[in-house]
Amino acid sequence: MKNRVMHTAGAQETIALGQQLGSLAQAGMVFLLEGDLGAGKTTLTQGIARGLGVSRTVKSPTFNLLKIYEDGRMPLYHMDAYRLEGVNQDLGFDELLDGDGLSVIEWPQFVPALIPEEYLKITITLAAEDERDLLFEAVGQVYEQLLEELK
Ligand SMILES: Nc1ncnc2c1ncn2[C@@H]1O[C@H](COP(=O)(O)OP(=O)(O)OP(=O)(O)O)[C@@H](O)[C@H]1O
Ligand SMILES: [Mg+2]
Known part of the structure; x- marks a missing residue:
């Protein structure tokens, strides 16, 4: 399965859905989270962190660009590229993202150089005040497999 739409x-x-993603994630995976301000990207990431067994609270990394949570079953690299719009510089993050953890990138469109060949992209849109549609696009076999396993 390459594409899938979910509704929360x-x-x-959304946190529960993220938790499933975190449980299914394998080391080296990259999740790209697109959607407007307030769509729910960080909220989904909170669930992903929980699914990895991270006990620290995940907050928006906007002022840090990248936050690393190391108390789960693998490291979680949570990046928010919002402030990198138009900054076409090698920030040296790519080595980190190739590593042994799960990378979750909010606003990936602002860091095109970081996008690997294979990834899971999740685009979140507002359906109603507290409702969201989540479009999952899997590029690569491991991500397609992950989508099959999502309940
Ligand atoms: N179904 C839902 N899924 C996710 N968040 C929801 C939902 N309904 C309401 N919300 C609320 O929407 C807000 C989403 O904020 P969040 O910080 O996750 O967005 P974001 O996409 O990370 O924004 P930003 O681009 O500013 O980082 C939260 O206040 C959350 O409680
Ligand atoms: Mg956010």
Whole structure:
């Protein structure tokens, strides 16, 4: 399965979906999270972190660009590229993202050089005040497999 659409009613459902993603994630995977401000990218990441067993609270890394959570079953690299719009510089993050953890990138369109050949892209759109549509696009066999396993 290459594409899939899911719907959530309330942040808790998005967190639960993220938790499944975190449980299914394998080391080296990259998840790209697209969607407007307030769409729910960080909320989904909170669930992903929980699914990895991270116990620290995941907050928006906007002022840090990258936050690393190392207390789960693998490192979580949470990047928010929002402030990198128009900054076409090698920030040296690519080595990190190739590593042994799970990379979750908010606003990936602002760091095109970091996007690997294979990834799972999740585009979140507002359906109603507390409802979101999540479009999953899997590029690569491992991500297609992951999409099959999502309940
Ligand atoms: N179904 C839902 N899924 C996710 N978040 C929801 C949902 N319903 C309401 N919300 C609320 O929407 C907000 C989403 O904020 P969040 O910080 O996750 O967005 P974001 O996409 O990361 O934004 P930014 O681009 O500013 O980083 C939260 O306040 C959350 O509680
Ligand atoms: Mg965010």
